[in-house]
Amino acid sequence: HRLTEIVPQLGMVANTIFSACTGGRYYEVKNAGAALAKGDIVIFCDSDTVIEDGWLSALLKPLQDPKTIAVNGYTYLGCDDFASRTFALLWFFPLRDGDRRFASKRAMNANNCAFRRSWLAGHPFPASNGFKVSCTLLTSQLRASGHDFVRVDARASHYPPRGWRFFFWRALVTGRDADRKYVALASPSQAARVLKATRRWFSTSWKVGGRILTHATRLGMPAWQIPFALIVGLAFCALVFCAQAAMALGLVRDEVENVPLYVGHS
Template sequence: MSKAPARSAAKKLPAVTIVIEWENAIDVEDKWTAAAMSALEREIASVAPRMAAKPRITYLYDTNAVEPGIIERTLEAVAPRLKDLADLEILPTDGLTYYKLKNFGISRAKTELSIMLDSDAAPQPGWLENLIKPFSDPEMMAVGGFTVLGADDFLSKTFALSWIFDLRSEREKTVKREKIHANNCAVRTDFFRENPFPDLPAFKKQCGFWLRDLSARGYQYTRTADAMTVHAPHPGYSFLVWRAWTMGLDRDYQAFQTATKSRLGRFAFAFKFFGGKVGKSWWRIWRNGDEVGLPVWQRPAAMLVSLGFYGIGLAGELGSAVARSFEPLPPPKPKAEARAKPASRKTVAA
């Protein structure tokens, strides 16, 4: 009987802070935000008996873009138990956008571990425990989860097959990719507070450059396919046009910082990316269409939509290569001497 308390204590999960921005929720259909909140409530309820303390959940929003009270009303309608299961905080900010909201939320965290979750990403069973499990290694600084795109109509099915997120069937591929997405990841709070997402002239590349810096400095991170979320799809064709254009601008910035400083080289980088993405998306549309319920007769149209999306991105990237100039990023800061152990990238089995 004396061993039972020890076994029980060993199963306790550490206290965490979950930071959720309310920027994505502005654009997507309400049903996806509601599904995300409901799923989070179910996930917290399932692990609550094993938590060392109630998790703190912080919703952050920009007062210039979000109607006051909308988060409270949505929670009351779709996840009323969340306020009892967690220490819930709904915090207004003045003008902060996606990555700055993440940085600000974690800067206020009091727990050893912090989790980033998007307002339109629905955690699946086992998400929280599997996302924080790798931190049993004291050298682990960050853990990335597995995000798939929700799909319920022609457009969303097309982009589930064409977008950057892997399919459910691609779990093994996911854990081998050296990427981390700010919509579903966990970090050591103190480390991230000292090393937040950088402020870059890019729309959606901060997490990629952050991970590149972390890896170059020898810190450990990993990905796990067992911490899965279902992310809302892109909300309509007009949004996709804008998203494709911004993707092109971001890709050109990435080309300059990671591949080539010459404008001609940036042109070549743009065409290489375009060809690779179109080829990959067309292959997945034909080979994996059944996985997301895309009928065969709709696949040629899906291929055309994908071609158009990446074509707009190509135009944005080429335009940026012609018109924009950048300054090189400074080299990564040296790794702290206190963590001088040789680094290796560990992967959690799928």
């Protein structure tokens, strides 16, 4: 009832279904929703994102070409204080403005994308113990089938992460996920995995430091906060490395990742 009050015209153009996926993890919920879809195109949008004007038309336009299989929108982190601005600078989403180079190479946004249902039905998000691994595996399948995402300016802001407990947990799970991705797509060799973790530590530390120095002022961060943002960003990269290396060395078991209750809103 609340939905029809907010968008009274919705029932005239769409059938709305609410379906529970009890105990389902992030990608399991998406697969369950896609299985209920009846249209030619399946669009994914998360509840913690806020779409901007023109979002839907921008996401659908490339699909007018029958050769287009998948479209990737443009999700960015909202930010309004030191912590959220720092998160935005070290995150895997591009910034809303002035970040065209990074945006042109952005990975799949599972919270802002569209697929042809005919392809997605045969390629659901792959199962993984990881937190955010399945989207990378699906991207690999997409490219292996001779396709790739069309990246469009379909913008949506993502709720900014909150709290230092989230910071630590997200860094550690990012490291474990990085090792899972490397094993699945490159090599299960322990030596190669440790080397990958080390190289990734240096490369991401360099990139994060550069992004903070280049874009912090544009986000409204006072100059005196920038050194602290650098410390936080490099600490995040170090935690990612520790978790990735620990996974590669067998010090951490490959268990199912779930969001801990103490983390709060992610």
